[in-house]
Amino acid sequence: MVPWSAEDGLDLEGYRNTLLPPKEIFFPRWEPMLRYSGWGRNLRWEEVRAPSAGRPAVLFGVRPCDARSLTVLDAVFQDDHPDPYYLQRRRAVVVVVLACTTPGRSCFCADVGGGPADERGADVMAAELEGEIRMWPVTDKGAQLLAETGWEPDPGGRELLEQHMQRTPTPAHGVPAGRYPEALEGRFEDPVWDRLHLPCLGCASCTYLCPTCHCFDVADETSDGGGLRVRGWDSCMFALYTLHASGHNPRPSVKERFRNRFMHKLSYFPKRYGLLACVGCGRCVEHCPVNVDVREVMKELVSDVQS
Amino acid sequence: MTEPASLARSLLEEGRVEVVVGYRPGTLPLRARPHFAFSPEQAAQFIWDRTCTPDLTVYLPRLKGRRVAVFVKGCDARSLVVLLQERQLSREQLVVIGLECPGVVTPDKLPPEQYQALTSATVEGEQVLLRGGSQLERVPVEQLLADPCRTCQHPDPVIQDYLIPTNCGRREREDPYGVVAQFERLEREERWVRLEREVADCIGCYACRQACPLCYCPDCFTDRFQPRWVGPIWSTSDALFFHLARALHLAGRCVDCGACVRACPLGIDLRHVYKRLEQAVKERFGYVPGLDPEAPPVLGTFRPEDPGDFIK
Numbered sequence: 118m119v120p121w122s123a124e125d126g127l128d129l130e131g132y133r134n135t136l137l138p139p140k141e142i143f144f145p146r147w148e149p150m151l152r153y154s155g156w157g158r159n160l161r162w163e164e165v166r167a168p169s170a171g172r173p174a175v176l177f178g179v180r181p182c183d184a185r186s187l188t189v190l191d192a193v194f195q196d197d198h199p200d201p202y203y204l205q206r207r208r209a210v211v212v213v214v215l216a217c218t219t220p221g222r223s224c225f226c227a228d229v230g231g232g233p234a235d236e237r238g239a240d241v242m243a244a245e246l247e248g249e250i251r252m253w254p255v256t257d258k259g260a261q262l263l264a265e266t267g268w269e270p271d272p273g274g275r276e277l278l279e280q281h282m283q284r285t286p287t288p289a290h291g292v293p294a295g296r297y298p299e300a301l302e303g304r305f306e307d308p309v310w311d312r313l314h315l316p317c318l319g320c321a322s323c324t325y326l327c328p329t330c331h332c333f334d335v336a337d338e339t340s341d342g343g344g345l346r347v348r349g350w351d352s353c354m355f356a357l358y359t360l361h362a363s364g365h366n367p368r369p370s371v372k373e374r375f376r377n378r379f380m381h382k383l384s385y386f387p388k389r390y391g392l393l394a395c396v397g398c399g400r401c402v403e404h405c406p407v408n409v410d411v412r413e414v415m416k417e418l419v420s421d422v423q424s
Numbered sequence: 425m426t427e428p429a430s431l432a433r434s435l436l437e438e439g440r441v442e443v444v445v446g447y448r449p450g451t452l453p454l455r456a457r458p459h460f461a462f463s464p465e466q467a468a469q470f471i472w473d474r475t476c477t478p479d480l481t482v483y484l485p486r487l488k489g490r491r492v493a494v495f496v497k498g499c500d501a502r503s504l505v506v507l508l509q510e511r512q513l514s515r516e517q518l519v520v521i522g523l524e525c526p527g528v529v530t531p532d533k534l535p536p537e538q539y540q541a542l543t544s545a546t547v548e549g550e551q552v553l554l555r556g557g558s559q560l561e562r563v564p565v566e567q568l569l570a571d572p573c574r575t576c577q578h579p580d581p582v583i584q585d586y587l588i589p590t591n592c593g594r595r596e597r598e599d600p601y602g603v604v605a606q607f608e609r610l611e612r613e614e615r616w617v618r619l620e621r622e623v624a625d626c627i628g629c630y631a632c633r634q635a636c637p638l639c640y641c642p643d644c645f646t647d648r649f650q651p652r653w654v655g656p657i658w659s660t661s662d663a664l665f666f667h668l669a670r671a672l673h674l675a676g677r678c679v680d681c682g683a684c685v686r687a688c689p690l691g692i693d694l695r696h697v698y699k700r701l702e703q704a705v706k707e708r709f710g711y712v713p714g715l716d717p718e719a720p721p722v723l724g725t726f727r728p729e730d731p732g733d734f735i736k
Contacts, residue, residue: 131537136689137627146627147658222543223452316458318482320634322689325627336656347656352629357647371486403540406635406687407478408450408457 118142118176129245133221134180134398138328140190142176143206145169147349150202150335154343165345171205175262177213177243182226182398184214184238186328192390193331202348211262214239214255216278217288218246223399224288225412230295231396234282244278251277292412293419294393298384300419305380313414314375316407321352323401323409324378329394332358353377379414427588428495431521432467435493441519445483446495447476453545453554454531454568458483470495472588474547474565477528479503479681482637485512493519497528499572501581502679502714503637508583509721512640522584526592527573529565530686550592566595571695572682575600582715600680601703603696619664619697625690626663628655633670635687638677645669667694675701676722679714 118135145167153162191207194200217224217233226232236242240259243252251274254260263270293300324330334351337344351358354375359368368374386394395411402410432444448459448469456475460483461467472495480494481504496504501522507513529552531539541556552568554561573579575598581587599605607615630646633639646654646666653669654662671678671694678698685693705711708731711722 131541133537133540147656221540312460315460315483318631318634318687320631320687321629322631322687325629326689334656336652338655338657345657349656349658350627355630355647356642403452404689406631406683408452408455410451413451 118178121177127250129178129215132178133219134183134400135178136400136404137326138186138398138400139176139179139183139212140186140328140331142174142210143187143190143203144194144331144333144350147347148202150346150348152343152345166202166205169206170202171209173209173211175211175213178215179212179239180217180398181214181233181235181237181239182224182231182396183328184212185226185231185235186396186398187212187238189329189386189390189392189394189396190331192392211240211258212238213241213243213252213259213262216242216244216282218244218278218281218285220286220288221399223402224397225290225292225399226397227287227289228292228294228412229393229395229397232282233285233288234278242275242278244274244281246274246277246281288397290412292397292415294395294397294415296419297393297415298387301380301384304418305376309418310372310376313417314372317354317371317375317409318407319354319356319371319374320406321354322404322406323411324352324354325350326400326404328396328398328400329382353381379411379418383415383418428470428472428521429468431586431588432461432470432493433464435519436461436464436467441491441493443487443490444470444493444495444521445480445487446470446521447472447478447480450475452531453539453542454529454547454552472523474526474529474592476523477530477570477682477686479635479637479683481507482635482683484518484637485640488513489517491517491519493521495521495523496581496584497523497525498576498579498581499525499679499681500637501583502578503681505583505714505717506638506677506679506721507640508717509719510724515717519586520581520584522581522587524581524587524590525573525576525579526590527565527569527576527579527595529568530570530682531568532686532691533568533570569595570682570686571603571693572680574598575602575680578715583717601699604700604703607696607700619668619694620660622692622694623663623667624660626667626692627690628658628663628666629689631687631689632667632684632692635683636674637681637683638674638679639670667692668697671697671701674698676705676709676711677713678702 148167149165151162152165155161194203220233236255239255241252242255243250251271252268253271253274254263332351333348335348337346360366382394428446435441444461446459447456448471450457454475458478458480459469479500481500508515542554544555546553550565551562552565654666685695705722709722
């Protein structure tokens with residue numbers, strides 16, 4: 118996503134989705150938390166926030182899968198330790214969702230409980246129908262935005278979109294998402310992981326491009342006599358992620374890391390929050406360097422149960 | 425059954441190897457993917473065509489000590505040679521199936537919007553048929569050829585136990601250091617600006633490092649804390665430091681397989697940097713990596729006649 122100004126105009130021709138998901142707006146690649154100097158009794162510190170924190174903004178063109186990913190992230194960042202960094206941005210940003218009138222080849226939102234016209238996570242819903250952008254509010258925040266910008270709410274748009282959707286192929290590939298987390302009960306030591314992990318290179322392109330992955334690390338950027346404490350993205354695909362100070366690593370190889378990624382998305386997360394941590398955006402499918410396809414992994418995990 | 429499949433099948437049936445690492449069709453147009461066959465039945469899926477881009481030797485250090493058969497193109501054979509030179513594998517554990525390579529195609533050569541709109545694609549001789557819904561377009565293979573293939577000097581595997589020949593014609597090789605010359609024509613400041621701009625989008629996912637068969641260190645410098653070389657602030661200077669340090673570690677080793685460029689989700693391409701290092705090693709030491717498994721690694725050895733003019 119890039120800053121937009123009125124002179125830029127709006128060209129949606131060929132737009133399917135952004136390469137990076139909108140999570141970076143709310144949960145940036147890295148951000149400062151506090152600055153410190155001195156040692157011992159002379160230690161001084163102050164809380165710092167990134168300039169982007171709390172700056173009002175409108176996100177336009179977020180796809181329904183990504184909007185739904187925000188509801189997944191909300192569950193985490195509003196949990197027992199509400200996260201001020203994320204929540205401050207969430208409050209300040211209005212999300213305008215653009216319905217997918219032509220879904221992409223790797224999209225499988227409909228398999229994982231979403232859909233190309235899903236309004237969850239949207240403040241305002243928009244759709245490009247018959248060459249025109251139609252918009253209608255979903256939340257009060259969205260209604261306020263439309264009122265302030267003088268845009269006439271368009272309740273007929275929703276109905277028109279529904280009619281259009283009946284003529285549009287559903288972004289589904291028969292991924293049996295409804296069978297999780299049950300399908301993964303007692304599967305931690307299943308031999309299926311020995312096979313499934315094999316092609317995985319152990320990079321973080323899937324997790325960094327994933328709209329719901331939200332792991333972070335907190336570390337100090339030190340300089341003479343002080344430093345900056347920052348938090349930044351981390352990935353469960355890295356060996357360092359679980360490396361203990363003793364040198365022991367409970368997830369010593371790609372197999373354990375790969376298993377954790379899928380167990381977390383399809384089992385641990387749904388058990389804790391009642392939501393799958395996959396919204397079917399297809400980014401990991403499109404960008405995995407070796408074409409590890411989450412849709413196939415999910416199908417195999419279920420078919421193995423049946424056999 | 426295809427030739428790669430029947431060969432793999434017989435190797436498994438005869439118990440010559442435990443596993444065969446090759447290619448099978450992927451789930452995206454123009455993208456074959458790695459396939460691991462442990463049984464003769466699993467061997468049926470193997471293919472070999474111009475969409476078989478991944479360098480499969482990246483998996484070999486993980487399979488150290490096991491009897492493995494691996495499919496290698498010209499460049500992959502050279503990375504295998506480097507792995508052997510550096511004692512990461514033993515030749516005895518391997519059955520090497522060489523693929524005479526006419527060059528591979530990469531979807532990176534299509535504008536992203538066009539690639540994303542494709543539903544399928546097939547390579548037919550020197551043409552690629554691209555299908556997007558009801559639309560059909562034919563483009564020459566030449567247009568989609570990966571950059572390293574345009575200058576490849578060793579399309580036939582330098583090491584192999586079996587050879588699967590190609591029936592495709594060979595193309596004229598372009599100047600391997602054309603990308604270097606193009607970059608070096610720029611002013612010093614401009615070169616720096618270009619490097620910074622190239623890595624500015626880097627998100628630090630390390631897909632380039634993980635896809636590289638020669639980035640096999642179990643403990644990468646990026647994972648070290650004392651001192652900490654990159655992060656936790658992920659700035660352009662951190663990204664540039666990572667990429668340039670990785671390039672230096674590949675000097676005299678990189679075989680220009682192109683895996684790092686293809687792996688990058690952001691499309692970062694530092695091939696000109698790697699080619700410059702390759703050129704420097706060639707000029708100074710007369711050494712080309714990945715040709716002789718018995719040769720000592722160029723930067724791991726010293727000869728009295730080695731040029732020393734860089735020590736001032």
